[in-house]
Amino acid sequence: MTAREPKEIAEAAVAAGTKKVARTWDRVLVASFLAGAYIAFGGLVAITISSGLDPATWGTLPTLFTGAAFTLGLVLVIIAGSDLATGNMMLVPLSAMSGKVEVAVVARNLALVLVGNLVGAVFVAFFLAVQTGVIGSADADPGTTAAMTYERLAAIAHDKATVHTAWETFLRGVGCNWLVCLAVWMSIAATSVSGKILAIFFPIMAFVAMGFDHVVANMFFLPAAMFNDVPGITWGDVTLNWLLAGTGNLVGAVIFVASSYWYLFLKDQPEHAPSVEEKR
Secondary structure (H helix, E strand, C coil), rough: CEECCCCHHHHHHHHHHHHCCCCHHHHHHHHHHHHHHHHHHHHHHHHHCCCCHHHHHCHHHHHHHHHHHHHHHHHHHHHHHHHHHHHHHHHHHHHHHCCCCCCHHHHHHHHHHHHHHHHHHHHHHHHHHHHCCCCEEEEEEECCHHHHHHHHHHHHHHHHHHCCHHHHHHHHHHHHHHHHHHHHHHHHHHHCHHHHHHHHHHHHHHHHHCCCCCCCHHHHHHHHHCCCCCCCHHHHHHHHHHHHHHHHHHHHHHHHCCEEEHHHCCCCCCCCCCCCCCHH
């Protein structure tokens, strides 16, 4: 496996961000719908894998299993190809910092991708999680798989929507997308499918295991809880979580990844310097 050097990663990331805003709005919506669905699949399998593991017995291991399973989502996004808002929060602003994209185009792209991600995540939450019974239900017999998955969903949703202060949720969003964007960044370094999967696995597993907040993942977890009648959560709680987590995600991506690596590897690059794609 050959890998790009950090400066080459930065150049390839700029090229990727520039391509993302060059597509028509309908293609962006379809790609972002798919990404929202893929992240929801990751959330659904994470709930299924970690259900029934009593913290009194297993300690914090359920969060590790949840994180390991959730990596499926970003693997599908990167390998199959789609548009995820949290990744675009790094790639598209980086292109703007390099003079390839206008700021207004960045805002338009992120808004469109967030809408598509939301529709894809909610689609999976309603039709493939709740309507199929995969996520369980409140009236399921105790001790059954349906009861355990419901309880796991309820625990995750309450933790996201009602347990933490606004400041904590925002900071959890920052930490989350710092790691998610590093996963995307390192996947660009790899030129094989196996290398990309390995680059993705550890940062994604880590952010989930630490309980950080990913706005698109929460577009699955929280609507799934609402559709499944989990008590104690309102749509106001859901919306506030999305706003705080999404803002934190944006800060994590722009400040700690895009700006940092732009300063390190692209700031003094001549305007006429060929990109890594052109070199190849």
